[in-house]
């Protein structure tokens with residue numbers, strides 16, 4: 001029932017599609033040295049974040065490859081400009097998440113085994129297989145993944161938990177990445193629409209993305225968890241149960257996001273995030289570690 005109510009309220013937001021603010025390219029320089037002494041999150045929320053951060057860099061390079069493959073076919077100059085900004089933003093996301101992963105996560109865990117497993121299975125095997133059959137499928141996987149990252153971004157920007165993160169570098173990383181996911185949320189989708197607007201292709205991409213994202217995030221989570229010396233299982237299970245029952249929890253947002261993408265006629269900009277984008281740009285304006293460059 002809760003999910004049906006959420007879908008209804010999201011449908012009300014779709015009264016009128018909007019043309020959102022253009023993506024801006026920024027060049028952050030966070031070092032994350034203030035994270036170790038400021039990590040006050042529970043084991044569950046820390047590992048969910050660390051797992052997501054592990055899958056971002058390779059995933060974002062895949063998004064770039066799949067969009068760039070079709071960039072020449074796009075004639076609309078506005079979309080061409082947004083594609084350039086999308087690529088530049090995703091390059092920065094991958095770079096900064098790698099700094100975070102090596103500076104913070106790798107100090108505590110061995111991450112190389114997981115990264116090798118993911119790059120071999122997801123990119124050497126699955127991506128090459130998809131491209132051999134039809135590169136449009138990789139693009140449709142990216143459009144669906146961008147729908148999930150936009151949902152994550154919106155949730156993060158509305159979350160009190162993010163505001164309460166004590167490390168300035170980590171809090172700003174999340175705000176910045178979330179902001180840019182909303183700024184460019186339409187790009188891969190619009191390229192896909194121009195290349196092939198088949199509903200079957202779009203939904204096929206979503207089904208594969210939903211399965212693979214859940215699989216790799218869960219595997220990364222378990223990979224890190226298995227290296228923890230002392231685990232308070234009661235607290236961990238309590239946090240998992242809380243997340244599942246929380247309307248803003250990872251599981252709920254993922255499911256609502258998945259279902260909303262199935263609607264025929266869906267477009268990422270049906271949901272107006274312009275106020276959230278504007279507010280977050282304002283919040284990050286004074287960050288000394290973040291400079292804005294034109295695309």
Ligand SMILES: [Fe+2]
Nearest residue numbers: 060090093181
């Ligand atoms: Fe990204």
Ligand SMILES: [Fe+2]
Nearest residue numbers: 090146149181
């Ligand atoms: Fe993205």
